[in-house]
Amino acid sequence: MLYVNTLRTLLITLWFISSQSYADTLIITDDTSLTGSFTQGGLITGYTSPLNTISFNGEVLRTTPKGHFVFGFGRDAEATHTLSVTTPGGSNVEKIIQVSPRVYALQKVNGVPQKTVTPPKKAQQRIQKETALVKSARRTQSNATSFLEPFSWPLKGPITGVYGSQRVYNGTPKRPHFGLDIAAPVGTLVKAPADATVTLAHQNMYYSGGTLIMDHGYGISSTFIHLDEVLVNVGDKIKRGDNVAKVGSKGRSTGPHLDWRINWFHVRLDPALVVPPMEKK
Numbered sequence: 001m002l003y004v005n006t007l008r009t010l011l012i013t014l015w016f017i018s019s020q021s022y023a024d025t026l027i028i029t030d031d032t033s034l035t036g037s038f039t040q041g042g043l044i045t046g047y048t049s050p051l052n053t054i055s056f057n058g059e060v061l062r063t064t065p066k067g068h069f070v071f072g073f074g075r076d077a078e079a080t081h082t083l084s085v086t087t088p089g090g091s092n093v094e095k096i097i098q099v100s101p102r103v104y105a106l107q108k109v110n111g112v113p114q115k116t117v118t119p120p121k122k123a124q125q126r127i128q129k130e131t132a133l134v135k136s137a138r139r140t141q142s143n144a145t146s147f148l149e150p151f152s153w154p155l156k157g158p159i160t161g162v163y164g165s166q167r168v169y170n171g172t173p174k175r176p177h178f179g180l181d182i183a184a185p186v187g188t189l190v191k192a193p194a195d196a197t198v199t200l201a202h203q204n205m206y207y208s209g210g211t212l213i214m215d216h217g218y219g220i221s222s223t224f225i226h227l228d229e230v231l232v233n234v235g236d237k238i239k240r241g242d243n244v245a246k247v248g249s250k251g252r253s254t255g256p257h258l259d260w261r262i263n264w265f266h267v268r269l270d271p272a273l274v275v276p277p278m279e280k281k
């Protein structure tokens, strides 16, 4: 039995390595392993025997019926985290996970519409309402397991903005940028990076313009912003590679690009860490 479990872990590990060569694998116990980028902004998927209970920093993680689970490290994640595995018999193994720190760039962004840097009072209500819609979409707790599949680039083009950079808009320091920006002309079709269900489709939000949120299951979501047009509706089931939107420059944006974000619930992750290096078109 132990041999079978070990073999299964090995096969799963090999599968992860072959499908995500840019990821590392960490063996926690003989039936529990983690795969992903062990760095700030990294997304981690795990596998355990389905009856085990997994806790991350003291919080129980939902596992799929087959024993998969997922979590992530935020932009400023601490250097160490705790993962614990409890068997149905009650035995418990706790492992410290090391997370490597990153250095983030400072980016000065000039020429954005001033009303999106310091919004007028009358815009506050609209902004609050839109923020609540986004938060609610990202709280989705679905049973989809699309987060286990490899992600693909939604669009190919020059990378003009990266995750984590501290932004200064028209001279005013603002929150860090959490998206991966890919430049492309207005109207360029954007593809779903993984299978998903649409949880938010909005044609024009104050800061983010056309905004699309796709649920990949267990708290993992993709967000596309500054879109010119969203081509799908809330509740639509979409497949990786489906055309879901058109590139735009709406909201707080200086030019046409796709801004792609990945979340584990409210924790913002780095999309560049879930896709292989971009190949030339």
Ligand SMILES: [Zn+2]
Binding pocket: 161, 177, 179, 180, 181, 258, 259
């Ligand atoms: Zn952006």
